[in-house]
Amino acid sequence: MKKKTILIKNVNIVNEGSIFNGDILIEGEYIKEINDSISAKSADVHVIDAEGKYLLPGAIDDQVHFREPGLTHKANIESESRAAIAGGITSFIEMPNTNPQTTTVEKLEEKFEIASKTSFANYSFMFGGTNDNLEEILKVDPKSVAGLKLFLGSSTGNMLVDDPEILEKIFKSTNMVISVHCEDEATIKKNFQEHLETYGDDIPVKCHPIIRSEEACYLSSSKAIELAKKTGARLHVFHLSTGKETSLFTNKMPLKDKKITAEVCVHHLWFSDKDYDEKGTFIKWNPAVKTEKDRDQLWKALLDDRIDVIATDHAPHTLEEKNNVYTSAPSGGPLVQHALPAMLEMFHRGKISIEKIVEKMCHNPAILFQVEKRGYVKEGYFADLVLVDLNNPWTVKKDNILYKCGWSPFEGTTFKSRITHTFLNGALVYQNAKFSDIKSAKRLTFNR
Structure with missing residues (x-):
């Protein structure tokens, strides 16, 4: 037509x-x-x-999990991209922890093929790094893919990259933007074990930010940044959740010149640990929603340009999955339909200007990932x-929620x-x- x-x-x-x-x-x-x-x-x-x-320019969401292939009982590219369009997000970058994982060029192209037939929004994908796929990483054409995603904590399958030598090799060998999830696994495991011994499986959800603590986040983020500085890699740290981490980033240069950048997600700007009593596992994310003080510091860093991008980390699970006790309820929630309205609500509350929302949700993802001819009017x-x-x-x-999982x-x-x-x-x-x-x-x- x-x-x-x-x-x-x-x-x-x-x-x-x-x-x-x-x-x-x-x-x-x-x-x-x-x-x-x-x-x-x-x-x-x-x-x-x-x-x-x-x-406004259509928003570019640099971090979504649309669950296809392999996890389509939760969501798929068609359903979630449709919800994104209704929410003013016109382009998305999807993560590699599907089933099978996007850790070979062949699997990457299979996802592009699915999106070409079913997506309602413009699309690209992250290629996933593991401890043993450096050869595949080197085959990726940087012009055809958004970037490289590394899980330095909280991974699914075999996607945790925890071998320091391999990590350094990856940082040295690619020019792509390396986007990282930073939480220290050893710290989290220790905290989790202590809570398990105290409470059994039904750990109160409000303990989530104590288990997945500020220390776990900061330890991992600071190590990744240290490695990026050592190797000259282009590093983007996903979903900051603590005030402490904001001190690791700078606003002393324009975004186009930064080698190390940061993102914050809508849920870390909206919720705090005071919401666990009401929302329970529905606001259980990794990294965890933390204190009001953390939220205030994230806002401060966003507005003074130490944090460059607002994203969603849209990660749907079924109601049945979310309604489990703490140890069985997965982390993540759906957000693409409501992210821009939520940020515009923050404009109404005097927290942020519309111009700044557009900068962080439209212009900056385009600059950061060098997206061609999008993100601006x-x-x-x-x-x-x-x-x-x-x-x-x-x-x-319920009747106006477009996510396949049916909740928000x-x-x-x-x-x-x-x-x-x-x-x-x-x-x-x-x-x-x-x-x-x-x-x-x-x-x-x-x-x-």
Whole structure:
């Protein structure tokens, strides 16, 4: 189906630190023109009057687990990418700990093949490192994949990279962005054993941040950063959860020049350990949601640019799985549909500006991973765009949750802001809670 020419009029455009009112013309897959006022040249142009609304670049989520292949009872690329589109996330980077794991070039290409047929959003994948797949890592074309993911803690299968010699070899031998999950396994095992001896299997969930402690996070993060400095590797530390770790990062240079970068996830900015009593295992994540003080320090580092990116770590599990006792309930939760509305709620509360949200969720992932022609509202860029009504409240309920797992840690929360339209590669794919039948998702390309 040929894409319509679309003209968005009277909209507040949020881009590169400023908000200005104007019109945007979309032709084919791209933004053709941005101007104060643009006239429709023919009757074929689809005109959208967006007066009072805000136009943002589509968000780029650099850390999701969509569970395909192998774990599709929880989620799949189709279901979760559809939820992402409804949440204003137009591009995602998915993690390698599926079944089988994405630790060979062959398995990587199989995932690209699935996404090419079923994804609602633009897609790329991380290649997974292990203690014994350095040869495969060296075969990966850095222009065709988002980067390399290493689990330095909390891995599934054989993905824990715990051999210091191998780790150093990997850091020395790739130019790709190395994204890491940092929690020290030995510290966690010791803490877990102590709690198991005290409580048995039914450990109170509020002990989670004591088991997966600040010490476990800091020890692992600081070691990874030390190794990156020693080897010159390009390191990105996923999902910071402690205030202490923020001291390891700098805001003394622009993001494009940083060799060591950091990310924070929506749940670590929203929840604290005071929420465990009400939410229980539904906010059990790795790394753990920690104290209010940690949350405050994460906010501070995000706003002063020591933390570069906001992501979701979207990791769904079934209700049945989550309803187990602590030792059996898996960590992780679904977030892609609600991440942008949650951050816009923080705007309403005076915690962050809309311009800063766009910087951390759109511009910076594009800069960090060198994503080609996305993450900005610019002429010549792909028209991945999101229209937001800042004053159109809605409540997260079972019947409007789009995740395959059917639940959300935000259930019962009322958000003031609503995503009304999502454009993907020039096509209007989502409008007022309805999806179009246009499949316009593309594989992300990288300007490396």
